[in-house]
Amino acid sequence: MVPPPSTTPPNPQQIQQFLSSVLSQRGPSSLPYAEDTKWLIRQHLLSLISHYPSLEPKTATFTHNDGRSVNLLQADGTIPMPFQGVTYNIPIIIWLMESYPRHPPVVYVNPTRDMIIKRPHPHVSPSGLVSITYLQNWIYPSSNPVDLVLHLSSAFSRDPPLYSQRRPNLNPNPNPSPNPSMNSSMTSSYGQPPPRVAAAAAGYPPSPYGRVQLPQPPQPHPTSQTEDAAEVYKRNAVNKLVEMVHGDIIGMRKGREVEMEGLFSAQAVLRRREEETNKGLKEMQDEKEGLEQQLQVVLMNTDVLDSWVRDNEGKTKNLGMNNVDVDEAFHCIDVLSKQMLDCTSADLAIEDVVYSLDKALQEGAVPFDQYLRNVRLLSREQFFHRATTAKVRAAQMQAQIASMAARAPHYAT
Structure with a gap:
């Protein structure tokens, strides 16, 4: 109810x-x-x-x-x-x-x-x-x-x-x-x-x-004897026009419905394309930010190289082109660099000595027990130099990071 x-x-x-x-x-x-x-x-x-x-x-x-x-x-x-x-x-x-x-x-x-x-x-x-x-x-x-x-x-x-x-x-x-x-x-x-x-x-x-x-x-209208034929014709014509107009309206309505369905489909396609465009725009913005960060790193490295070139371009002016001393061509800028150079040189020298001992042993110029004793002493010394090299490299990395952090505000502006 x-x-x-x-x-x-x-x-x-x-x-x-x-x-x-x-x-x-x-x-x-x-x-x-x-x-x-x-x-x-x-x-x-x-x-x-x-x-x-x-x-x-x-x-x-x-x-x-x-x-x-x-x-x-x-x-x-x-x-x-x-x-x-x-x-x-x-x-x-x-x-x-x-x-x-x-x-x-x-x-x-x-x-x-x-x-x-x-x-x-x-x-x-x-x-x-x-x-x-x-x-x-x-x-x-x-x-x-x-x-x-x-x-x-x-x-x-x-x-x-x-x-x-x-x-x-x-x-x-x-x-x-x-x-x-x-x-x-x-x-x-x-x-x-x-x-x-x-x-x-x-x-x-x-x-x-x-x-x-x-x-x-439509049903046939019985025509009486007194009914005018013109009135009958007029009524039939009006009914025919009404039927034609009604059919045209139905056809127009169906056409508009088809157009609406097409517009709805186009709207869905446009929305999907809008989502794809927004996604691509976001990816391009992220790529732009990554390139800007790489550009900052390149500018910082360029500044470091320019400084090194300015500091070292005058060192060869007083030296002749034919009598350049290799030992005088490079100079360490600080204590850590000199210590790194010394340890690396000693490490490579020990490698050469061990190679020479191996060759002498194969040729029989050095007894086997003496070869073992010398290799043991050289290996201990080489280990010491390599450990020192690792510590110096870590200290240099810390110093480089501190220098880059100090330059960062300059490039950010």
Whole structure:
């Protein structure tokens, strides 16, 4: 059982304000519709109300079969139903479910206390739930509530879903005339006297819509003897133009849907390319930072080499080109460099001595025991020089790091 819906604004301006307010709410009290479809829901309801003013948008609580309750939008009121020359009002409720408009709404016939639902009915269940082909073939985004109401009116006019439980006192036909086929074809399933259409019996006046043009296949109009042939031709021409315009509108709508799908696909491609471009830009920025760091190191090394060249370019001016003393060509700049040079020279000299001893031993010039004793003494001394060289190299590295740190602020600026 659906609870009674809340009241809604009566005029179009207030209806627009009402829809804008309820669809823009955020937080726990917001309606459970997707954000990208709320604008389309608003347009659907405004178009429905403009075509059928007897329907009003409301918010009410809908209870699912599993007991879950949710606050949803609905269109509550009456829709026109032409039957045997008279247009009646059928009370219905159109619920917009959480997945609307991608899925069809849920439609209920809402009978009053003086009405009963016809049993069996091909489109209405005993609970009032409506099922027609248009709902089953609902296609997003072309399907809409206006066309739904047209198909509902067409289906109900062929087989009215509601009847009155009592015989009406008023004749709904504005031109009273005996109609035996009406009484003979419509019989009550509850054993009561043949009822008339429920909308008239329940006090609903004839519809303000007038005669409603329904989406039914065209039927030949019987031409009486007094009917003018020009009027018949004019009416047929108008109907043909309406059919052509309707076909053109359907074709244009399908074309626009194809264009929208293409634009959505292009948008997805552009977004993917944007991500790839941003990723490539970040990689280029990281590479730029790495090159700048390498440039700083190169500039520092260049400065060191320039300093060395300036300090040593005048040392060969006083020396002749043919009598250059190798021992005087290089000078150590500090104590650590001189100690490194001495230790390296001693290490290499010991290597040469050991090589000479090996060769003398092979030739038999040196006894084997003397060879072993000399190699042991030379190895001990060579180990001492190599250990000293390692310590000096570590001290030089510390000094170089301190010198680079001192120059870093100069290059950073």
